[in-house]
Amino acid sequence: MKFTISSRRYSRTFIHPLKTAKGVWTQREGFLIQLESDGRRGYGEVAPIPEFGTESLSEAADFLHGVGVEAELESFSVPESLPCCSFAFSSALAAFEVGVGVETDRHFSLAGLLPSGVDALRVLAEKQAAGFNCFKWKIGVESFDSEWRLFRNLLAESAPECRFRLDANASLSSTETRAWLESIRSSGSEDRIEFIEQPMPVGSESQMANLSKSFGIPIALDESLNGAEGHRWLLPETWSGPRVLKPCLLGSIATLEHRLAAISSHCVFSSSFETSIGLAQCLKLAHNLYPSPLRLPFALGFDTQSAFGDSFGLNDSLPKLSLDLVEPSLNRIVNHAF
Known part of the structure; x- marks a missing residue:
């Protein structure tokens, strides 16, 4: 062909x-x-x-x-x-390919993305009011003391059922990671933490696994899953915690779907700040991997649409997302680009 x-x-x-x-x-x-x-x-x-x-x-x-x-x-x-x-x-x-289509009206829950720094408190209030109940917040940007104080405020200003993903982008040392884990445990806020996302650099997986086990707080891999050696961490026996996956960065979508089938209960889909074209493909992958809404283990990490003000996305922050909502933006891109 x-x-x-x-x-x-x-x-x-x-x-x-x-x-x-x-x-x-x-x-x-x-x-x-x-x-x-x-x-x-x-x-x-x-x-x-x-x-x-x-x-x-x-x-x-x-x-x-x-x-x-x-x-x-x-x-x-x-x-x-x-x-x-x-x-x-x-x-x-x-x-x-000729096959069964996906349910374009199926809605996936999203985790709200909070900015670093004190602006996180304002955005938290806005997103809570919009219906979000899970939030992702970047850490490792400022000092531990200032971020911990701010995180205590985020906990205090959010409903008890709200959960947080703390994303360090592989920037913390083992000492800094332990400081976060100790502070979370001593404050009694373990049940508010969905997971800490890749606190330490690639190559520190065994240390992260030991720390997670010692403190009983989940640690997710992210950066470790990418690159030439990343596929090893997609094998079921290599990691017991969540795996944060950016599908647009991980190669053939058919091969990826096959690899993820055995670890689907540990997968967290996450954005690469893609346009609506890439977003639609990621949602199709999520639909195929989780044919029943009840099987989706984590809210998707695609609350990135309001990061831009152009014609390549939805330009809105929504607690739920479906292909139906993405399609008008996708069609607009296609008509303009091709």
Whole structure:
């Protein structure tokens, strides 16, 4: 089967620069692709984050330039070293397959994204009022003492049923990680913590596992799952806690679905600050992995739509998300880009 290839580069500016332990992020760049064959079209998104072990934007650009404008399905392939390109092309090619569709009106619960610093208190109040009851907050950005004081305020200002994900982006030492765990336990707030997300660098997995076991507080892997060695942590026996997955960074969507089937009860889907095209593909993957809403173990981490004010997303923060809600934005992107 022959198919034609079109691609468009995009650049998005964060309304408020995203401050994490890795630095400040002001722009999100990537590529949108359209594949067409016999009147059928499929769409994908290449959204690299090299800090997470993916190809760079320039490497993705070189590949897209190299594949040209037409290809044969039987001989087409994407190198494993380009996981974001692989996700994009496999997602787009899936549109050519004949199969059962997904429920576009099914709503997935989302975890609300809080900014770092004192603005988190204001955003917490807004998102609670909107219906969120699970929140993700970046730590490791400021000193432990200031962040712990602020987190105590977040706990006090949130309803008792609200849960928190504390994301350090692999920036903490073992001493700092222990300080968080000890403070959570001594304050009696363990039941308010859904998990601490990758507190320590890649390569510290055994230390994180031991700390989680010692304190009885879940630690999730994130950065460890990406890059050439990341797939080992997707095996059932390698990690007992949650795994935070950014699907757009993890290669072929069909291969990813197969790998995740055995660990689906430990998977937490998370955003790569993708456009509505990538978001729609992630929601389809979640639908396939969790055919029953009752099986979804964690709220999805896709509360990133209000980070931008452009035409590539929903530009709104919603406690629940469905393909029906994403589709108008997706169609707008497609009509403008292709």
